[in-house]
Amino acid sequence: MRKAIIAGNWKMNKTMAETKAMITELAPLVSGADCDVVLCVPFTDLAAAKKAARGTNIKIGAENVHWAEKGAFTGEVSAAMLKELKVDYVIIGHSERRQYFGETDETVNKRVQAALAAKLKPIVCVGETETEREEGLTEKVLEKQLIEGLKGFKSKDFDKIVIAYEPVWAIGTGKTATAKDANETIGYIRKVLAKKFHKSIAEKTRIQYGGSMNTKNCKELMAEEEIDGGLIGGASLKAEDFAFIVNYNK
């Protein structure tokens, strides 16, 4: 059985002091969670987050990683740098990276390779825009993102890779895919994994839903068979709300 994974994506929010305060408040609220609990935080907060999460069940992730080992890439951070901080997870290919920073399926693939080589667990984001959805292109877009973004990875890599299905039109907008729609689309992602990779990979890979998941809709979304967790933006910034989502089955 696939273990659920609820991950927060803080984006460009919280200072180090705020990180420490939030994790200190959150830790006792999520200590009995049955799922994996992850907070993906800005690079500048990683050390503080690791320190605050020590001895708790909260794992820490970064929000991006570069594919090169080192070199002239101003503003970027390597997998080795994250590994030295003992970071566990890293978000790759978030739609905001694709939209504002030119991320492509090819760069997603290179970043996933670098993350896996450093034994980091990548959370790979895929999802269609509103226009693509309206034009009936959702499946085509997802298939391309999956095939090109995950090209070359073997079965054992999928023990670490988590996929986040995030319809771009639902991120930060308050619009959520219905639980039924999200379940169906994640089912489609599994079909692509089975067809292009292997049936066993489709069965074991954890696939989250992301896009305005919150305290009101998390139970319904998490009750769906294909949905193995959530990638949570806005609602991960308040300890009480994030804890509620983490404890969706209590």
Ligand code: PEP
């Ligand atoms: C996200 O940033 O991955 C996300 C899903 O954001 P929100 O929950 O705010 O829609």
